[in-house]
Amino acid sequence: MSANKKGGEWMELDDRKLKILQAIIKTYLDTGEPVGSRTISKYTDLNLSSATIRNEMSDLEEMGYIIQPHTSAGRIPSDKGYRLYVDTLMESKEQEVTDMRNDLIEKADRLENLLQQVAKLLAMNTNYTSMVTKPRYNSYVVKFLQLSEIEQDKLLLVIVLNDNVVKNRIINCDISMDNEVVLKLNIVLNTFLQGLGIEAINIGLIQQLKDQVGEYSDIVSTILDEIARAIKEEGEPEIYTSGATNILKYPELSDKEKASELLYTFEEKKLLKELITDKFSDEENRGIQVYIGNETPIESMKDCSLVTATYELKEGVYGKVGIIGPKRMDYEKVVKTLQNLMTQLDDIFKNKEE
């Protein structure tokens, strides 16, 4: 028994076992079929007979790194096996990395488009499913408000939140207002509300504000409502996905039952949003994370793996991107692609700043 609990359990494995395990997983990632002792005996550089391999495999199975789907089938990696592989065995093979920057900058002028593009590129590059979250602050704050009359009894309310998030609302009002009133309202609203977040807009403040505007308190009421709603709306998580149909390419996921559940998860997005808000909001999970099988908290993904990364839009504003594929996904490639994407996104966002 090894002495260390965390990060070193695999000390129980000698070098040869590690190599064999690695060979098994690699082969399985390729083929998706249970791999037998004979295959490995030919595959590896350590010249061993299939019989020896069998013995080792038997051990590895006992230790929980591989699984036999049924007697007299080859072995497939268990979640524990994958975990070990991802943590220590994976060797970054060099591979050309697609430069996505050009594709990206060109098409997208708005953040939403950009993120959707990112998702699409990821899906196309990896042949898995991708998801990208829209970054959001923990708390939004009113930066600037502007009211303008655009029709007889219709006001346009422009709400600018921090980070220059802009929201528009059309407000119907019964009383017609002349220019002066609108001007006054603008001043009052801005002096009262600038810099405030949703929690600061409370009854006391509302009353104060209403006192200032006299007969227009109804409209102010509506406006405040809309502001609150806009802030709340912007605080909602938003997710873009792409390549959902890619999962149909992997036989182990594409039987009706599983595929249906998975596709529904991607279409509905509700679960994905929960996933984001729950588990992945921890400040710690910054780098690239791999969740294997049941490590993902979504039931329908129990046969999938999820690789996530965090990008930084600006100082303190983070979003996530994720790749979902079969457990036997090409972890190397996915991790590489994500790393690559992160630096490219950094570039883009930095440049936009200027």
Add this chain to the structure above:
Amino acid sequence: MSANKKGGEWMELDDRKLKILQAIIKTYLDTGEPVGSRTISKYTDLNLSSATIRNEMSDLEEMGYIIQPHTSAGRIPSDKGYRLYVDTLMESKEQEVTDMRNDLIEKADRLENLLQQVAKLLAMNTNYTSMVTKPRYNSYVVKFLQLSEIEQDKLLLVIVLNDNVVKNRIINCDISMDNEVVLKLNIVLNTFLQGLGIEAINIGLIQQLKDQVGEYSDIVSTILDEIARAIKEEGEPEIYTSGATNILKYPELSDKEKASELLYTFEEKKLLKELITDKFSDEENRGIQVYIGNETPIESMKDCSLVTATYELKEGVYGKVGIIGPKRMDYEKVVKTLQNLMTQLDDIFKNKEE
């Protein structure tokens, strides 16, 4: 041979044949399995032996209304058969119609949300896939522009198009501008551009405008660009879909090949957009339309039917909704649901107007 070419070809069918065909299609809609002569002989009120039915079926097949998947299987309707059924044989059975209004009004405050909701409700109610297009004018026109300084060298440009479509752009400018300049720019922009569409913003006008603003012509240039882009963007078709995974519920569509293609079509949406802009933009197709099998111009939908309807957002602004399902979809229900939805949407939009 019948004398009339269009809409009356089925005159070649006598009453009994019609009844039999109707019975075949109805049964097939129910079961999804080829239907045999014996079934019909029991099913119909016209007491005929299976042998007689067989003869009639043989005729119907020769005429192209039904198909035999293989010798000694029952018959299934051909596209031509479905067409006849939808055009003339379908009898509107009474059924409770869900009142979707409440669900709708409650949740949606913005048009996009509303349309997405509509799509979702349709999909849930019918168990098929639904799509809803965002309505759009043929040509947008600038109604109102507003520039405000929200940061040292960042301007917020609010663009209001007709029908109160609002767009925002953030514009970076090198020169810092005082309040007065912004005010002046606002006036100039509005006087020059109000009421103009994209085609009216030509070189001549641009030059005129630039002359007015002197040193700020660079910024004006950017602004005009952004306006043009905004108008163009708003003119792009937009489609919301829901219930794509529903197609997996129908065995005849859910084999990997077909399902994959279909789901991709729904995810990608590009083809759907083309479909909308091409075929369905004709002013004629106002009412409820049914496209069967190859009548839909999308290859992947050749085993599907598509039922579309047009809703009116306001005078002259139309959008489409569509239901996509297997050819043996429950046409009655779908048509009823759509009719119902149309009136409910009318209600909602009328009320919003006030």
Add this chain to the structure above:
DNA sequence: TGTTAGCACTCATTTTGGAAGAGTGCTAAT
């Protein structure tokens, strides 16, 4: 003591050959 060849055994998959069943087309009788 670790490695290997050999062999019996297991179990999933594929193949095969009916047998059953559904449905037709045709013919002859009504």
Add this chain to the structure above:
DNA sequence: ATTAGCACTCTTCCAAAATGAGTGCTAACA
């Protein structure tokens, strides 16, 4: 014109047999 009857054609279902991949174990070997 309708129908009963029958031979015929297919698909589908099922079970038995063949195949084959892969294992575990044992005995021999270095």
